[in-house]
């Protein structure tokens with residue numbers, strides 16, 4: 001591990017974990033003899049309640065949004081919990097969104113809460129925030145204390161009222177579990193003035209596992225023969241299961257429900273055994289060093305294999321192949337050799353396999369004892385290490401004859417800390433489901449994987465410097481990101497990554513990254529999905545080959561994106577620095593994911609595109625295409641009146657066709673497509689639009705237009721409402737989607753326009769849409785009347801979802817809905833195979849050759865008009 005947190009070396013950025021010479025988990029416990037005691041926990045499950053007592057309106061009654069003070073409502077929620085093990089300290093902490101000035105935030109949150117409380121139409125995030133996962137070496141406890149102190153986590157975070165007022169609240173209590181909660185209680189009191197409230201370790205493990213399995217969509221995965229596969233857990237069919245926590249020792253727990261569990265067994269042969277024996281038998285100085293050695297080991301020099309006994313043959317009668325281990329370390333008895341004659345690599349692998357296999361076998365026996373089919377393995381012994389997981393899986397599979405399944409958890413090491421966090425009352429997280437949480441991976445994630453945290457980075461400037469230093473240091477540091485020369489601050493001078501980043505991290509294990517969980521309690525499942533449980537937005541799985549392709553596409557696009565981003569911030573030197581840092585950060589993510597596509601959990605193309613936007617925002621580029629969008633909006637609005645006149649002169653059937661052609665033609669304006677960007681350099685938007693319209697030859701690659709038209713013309717069954725999800729700014733929305741929306745309005749259909757809440761490439765956002773509609777309405781009575789009547793509802797997705805929340809689960813019969821999805825992002829990369837409870841129309845021009853071939857056996861610029869009526 002080369003990252004060094006001292007002196008002038010780059011420090012580890014916030015929200016990134018970096019593991020140094022971590023030792024095996026040694027929780028300071030007696031050997032885990034089998035014990036069985038049923039425990040039932042009582043945990044408060046309530047969401048934070050509004051305390052309205054003493055509420056008073058500040059400001060005048062005429063004020064549309066007066067501030068309402070709730071003097072008895074505490075904004076403070078529990079922020080920090082710890083699991084202090086023998087070698088690692090795990091922290092879970094919550095921070096509120098830091099995207100508004102603190103004062104405003106408090107005011108706003110009260111307002112927002114009241115809107116929710118009073119059932120106001122818009123629903124905004126309530127108690128939105130982030131859940132962070134961080135770990136430190138217990139041996140460097142001071143670093144952990146500094147971290148807590150610098151972020152004021154023990155006082156509710158730097159944005160808490162007590163921190164702002166400078167008051168030191170008395171009796172701060174922090175929940176903690178693990179042996180260190182006892183051992184270091186005095187130190188915490190002395191250094192931070194806080195008391196540690198000890199929580200039972202088993203309670204915490206179970207609460208943590210239950211939370212993860214319930215709230216995180218792709219938390220659990222199987223690992224067989226090197227293949228990782230994420231498992232979708234059915235919430236109604238989670239219990240009972242077996243939880244095996246592999247720390248220094250091993251606890252085996254039968255979990256029957258929330259707070260209902262029994263520690264049914266355990267074994268004293270665990271992570272501590274591997275590390276202890278390994279340390280004695282090799283010269284390894286750390287657990288990870290030992291684990292890394294095993295990567296290059298060959299256990300057949302030490303273990304006695306079935307083939308050794310049977311002269312190279314399988315013992316197939318009882319299902320044992322020649323390479324099955326008959327006796328761990330068995331070969332060393334017959335060899336006339338000393339310890340020094342064996343390679344440390346081979347010793348490490350034999351030890352690892354012996355212990356992992358034993359854990360798998362004992363776990364299976366316990367699963368058998370209670371008739372359980374699912375076994376989840378957690379604890380820091382696993383460390384996302386392929387061999388460990390494969391060996392455990394093999395044992396479970398072999399002995400259960402495929403009946404039981406071994407599964408692993410991405411947050412394997414944080415079960416206890418999460419459980420301690422859950423034990424606070426009133427933090428409101430108990431009720432969260434997977435759709436309330438969005439996991440994000442900050443810029444440092446690819447550099448340091450699932451490793452130990454260093455001091456936090458203070459501000460953006462520190463982040464940029466950190467990135468610059470990393471680049472300058474090149475291969476000397478853990479993360480020689482495959483970049484061009486450093487300081488490529490010239491616009492567009494950024495070189496695309498050249499290597500695939502197989503040297504991003506020093507450790508050989510495929511440690512999984514744990515991101516920051518963003519809590520957005522107002523998010524809800526789209527109510528018109530046919531089967532929300534099985535909904536998978538991504539059309540194509542990003543496996544290694546697919547990822548390689550997108551790596552090239554997105555890397556090629558980077559210089560253009562950086563140029564636009566820098567220009568959107570005035571092209572200043574500061575913007576150029578940020579642009580470079582962004583490009584390096586995003587390239588590092590790409591390199592990390594190319595090396596290990598599952599490093600960030602199940603990651604589809606939509607996640608990858610979103611990661612790019614997040615990365616831009618991280619370096620404070622809030623709308624890279626802002627001027628392009630404005631320019632294209634203006635040019636399109638100028639020709640809109642002529643287009644509307646032309647459409648109005650047509651009969652109904654021709655008009656419908658012209659409208660759909662118009663949508664498909666205008667979808668060519670996509671600044672995320674390399675081919676299209678090359679086109680824009682050759683002509684004005686109006687020229688390209690005309691050319692695109694002219695090329696609209698039917699039949700399109702998928703052409704359901706005739707069915708759609710017949711449905712639209714059915715006078716006895718008119719649609720009541722159309723939900724139209726719009727894509728790009730400029731011609732796309734102005735000349736394509738607005739005329740289509742207008743057609744629905746003219747037919748008396750209520751229209752809901754759905755747009756992004758945040759910028760992404762040149763997509764129109766919900767904030768920008770009203771102005772465009774207002775401008776278009778100047779030339780069109782239908783749009784004007786609808787806008788005035790409020791029939792043309794413009795809102796972000798969150799608002800739409802809030803809107804439909806109060807409706808019964810199934811759509812009321814009198815509402816005949818139509819959902820229109822437009823663009824590659826919304827209807828090809830995602831949702832192409834999604835089925836809805838209402839009629840759905842998916843419209844897009846395919847602006848990528850490979851995608852056209854892969855999905856439709858077609859060609860770039862093919863058009864898709866896919867109509868899926870429910871009956």
Ligand SMILES: CC(C)(COP(=O)(O)O)[C@@H](O)C(=O)NCCC(=O)O
Pocket residue numbers: 553557609667670671672673674675727728761822823824825826829847848849
């Ligand atoms: C980023 C996009 C999904 C946006 O497409 P849209 O939804 O705007 O139609 C699309 O531009 C894309 O897939 N681009 C990468 C492919 C390429 O450059 O060929």
Ligand SMILES: [Mn+2]
Pocket residue numbers: 670727728761762763823825
């Ligand atoms: Mn778009």
